[in-house]
Amino acid sequence: MSTGQHLPTIRPATGADLDGLQVLARRTIDACYRAFLGDEAVDWFIGSGASDAHIESHLEKGGVDCLSQEGRIIGFSILDDSTIDLMMIDPDHHRRGLGRLLLRHAEEMLFARHATIRLESFADNAAANSFYEACGWRHGERFEGEGPTKVEYVKNVSATDGPTR
Known part of the structure; x- marks a missing residue:
């Protein structure tokens, strides 16, 4: 980061963050998922409101954290029980750590x-899968069926001394 920029902060999301989180998710899906899901699937998913509804339902339950910089949400995560349910970084802020x-x-x-702990990723999302593997996550189950194939990643507490530290 260049000098003069404020360091990013992570904080619990509030209801006031809903619109910003939904916009960020739609932008990220639009920019990053077309390569492995295809245009039709991405357009349907964004247009269906499923992404917006998913974020709203988790925001109501808690477990959503915002990554903010200079007052702007640039990423977020949704945690559900022992799972990282969703994690996104604004496409304009990728590859910055x-x-x-x-x-x-x-x-x-x-x-x-x-x-x-666990997370799921689309099997064909090579960028995300490489990222998780570089951060010490290992392959678990593979889920095939209706829709795109997903792969589970798992990490044990003993693995926290690995690459993410």
Whole structure:
């Protein structure tokens, strides 16, 4: 980061963040998911409101954290039980270490309550899968069926001394 920029902060999301989180999710899906889901699936998913509804339902339950910089939400994570349900970084802020920062925070939150944590990713999302593997996550189950194939990643509390530290 250049001098003069404020460091990013992570804080619990509030109801006032809903619109910003939904816009960020739609932008990220639009910019990053077309390569492996295709235009039709991305357009349907964004247009269906499923992404917006997913974020809203989790915001009501808690477990949503915002990554903010200079007052703007640039990323977020949704934690559900022992799972990182969703994690996104604004496409304009990729490859700056922000994903690692947010992932490390999510891991710490989950490891405070669970010895093994998990997440799912689309099997064809090579960028995300490479990222998770570089951060010490290992392959678990593969889920095939209706819709795109997903792969589970798992991490044990004993693995926290690995690459994400």
